[in-house]
Amino acid sequence: MAGISAQSSVEHYENFPVASILMPRRYRKAVAAVYHFARHADDLADEGDAAPEQRLAALAECHAELTRIEAGEAPQTARYRALAPVLTQYQVPVALCHDLISAFEQDVVxxxxxxxxxxxxxxxxxxxxxxxxxxxxxxxxxxxxxxxxxxxxxxxxxxxxxxxxxxxxxxxxxxxxxxxxxxxxxxxxxxxxxxxxxxxxxxxxxxxxxxxxxxxxxxxxxxxxxxxxxxxxxxxxxxxxxxxxxxxxxxxxxxxxxxxxxxxxxxxxxxxxxxxx
Missing domain, CATH: 1.10.600.10 (Farnesyl Diphosphate Synthase)
Incomplete structure (x- = not known):
């Protein structure tokens, strides 16, 4: 299963018909919020010419935003403010999002x-x-x-x-x-x-x-x-x-x-x- 096709600051080729027009409309906003969170974190690990320590520091900030969501605090960035109500509404374990970021951290090292x-x-x-x-x-x-x-x-x-x-x-x-x-x-x-x-x-x-x-x-x-x-x-x-x-x-x-x-x-x-x- 996969996320939603969309554009970020970097163009990405998507293999599969992820959250295309086939996805029921009621889920598209939620899927988009997860996609943009995951795509951004993946780009922090992969794109540009940042040094490994800079990439890891940026991904640590992603973990920090998720920790704020877990604690019921307001995230500091728009991307995570959009993600927070989705995780709450659908009772998604925040640990799943932490897992994604940990995989991106692993790609760095x-x-x-x-x-x-x-x-x-x-x-x-x-x-x-x-x-x-x-x-x-x-x-x-x-x-x-x-x-x-x-x-x-x-x-x-x-x-x-x-x-x-x-x-x-x-x-x-x-x-x-x-x-x-x-x-x-x-x-x-x-x-x-x-x-x-x-x-x-x-x-x-x-x-x-x-x-x-x-x-x-x-x-x-x-x-x-x-x-x-x-x-x-x-x-x-x-x-x-x-x-x-x-x-x-x-x-x-x-x-x-x-x-x-x-x-x-x-x-x-x-x-x-x-x-x-």
């Missing part, structure tokens, strides 16, 4: 992941809170549904990593688990050279297969949510699966063929999402 477990723990804070926040908006707090949402969100985060291997390398970040890279004989130097050889394709085929299974495991949630909410989630899941298929069709050479979803993809995916109901 951590550039490699020893194994898949470490990567999943990062996704637990960088992606899963978004789905859980949305489920709170929809009044869904069943633990099984939350777990399925986590599976979808983690898979979508991994899909972003796999399509953005080359982009992340420019930031000196490698999200591929180091032990699995070693198992398949893939090195950082190979990523730097953009070499999609047999070893690389085997590694990425393994990643894509595991990610698709995670996405499919959570997909039944989209059939359990009502109306346009369920339709949007089905479309999002289908979009994620389509990116994985494009990766396979490109022989996992995202260095030269970064897979994206274009205008011609969405009508077909929407038709499939509608038929699934």
């Amino acid at each position: 951590k550039t490699r992941y020893a194994d898949f477990g470490e990567l999943v723990q990062y996704c637990r804070r960088s992606a899963n809170p978004v789905g859980r926040i949305l489920l709170h908006f929809f009044g869904e707090r069943d633990e099984r549904k939350l777990a399925m949402s986590d599976g979808i969100c983690t898979a979508l985060q991994l899909i972003n990593f796999w399509q953005d291997v080359a982009i992340d390398w420019q930031k000196d970040r490698v999200y591929l688990p180091q032990d699995e890279m070693a198992r398949y004989g893939v090195t950082d130097q190979q990523i730097a050279a953009g070499k999609a050889d047999g070893a690389w394709r085997q590694l990425m085929a393994f990643q894509v297969d595991r990610t698709r299974r995670m996405l499919q495991a959570g997909a039944p949630l989209a059939m359990q949510l009502p109306g346009r909410i369920g339709l949007e989630l089905r479309l999002t899941v289908l979009g994620g699966d389509a990116i994985l298929t494009k990766l396979q069709q490109a022989q996992y050479d995202m260095f030269r063929h970064r897979p994206t979803l274009g205008a011609s993809d969405w009508p077909r995916l929407l038709w499939r999402a509608l038929r699934k109901r």
Whole structure:
């Protein structure tokens, strides 16, 4: 599950149809408030040329604003003043927002992941809170549904990593688990050279297969949510699966063929999402 498409001070490519016209109008203001909070914090970690200590200090201020909300105090910035009533109205645990910021802090200081477990723990804070926040908006707090949402969100985060291997390398970040890279004989130097050889394709085929299974495991949630909410989630899941298929069709050479979803993809995916109901 994902946030709402919008513009901030930095232009962002959004993979999935997040809170498009499919999102019921009554939720759009709340989703926008969460999006702008998360997008701003993510930009503090990623964009511009600030030093790491400056980025961490700015993110600490985000934590401080959330702490004010928890204490029932007025936030100091407009962005958090818009967020506060949303969290209160929908009884969203503020800890979910703290988790998101902690993931952005981790991006500032951590550039490699020893194994898949470490990567999943990062996704637990960088992606899963978004789905859980949305489920709170929809009044869904069943633990099984939350777990399925986590599976979808983690898979979508991994899909972003796999399509953005080359982009992340420019930031000196490698999200591929180091032990699995070693198992398949893939090195950082190979990523730097953009070499999609047999070893690389085997590694990425393994990643894509595991990610698709995670996405499919959570997909039944989209059939359990009502109306346009369920339709949007089905479309999002289908979009994620389509990116994985494009990766396979490109022989996992995202260095030269970064897979994206274009205008011609969405009508077909929407038709499939509608038929699934």
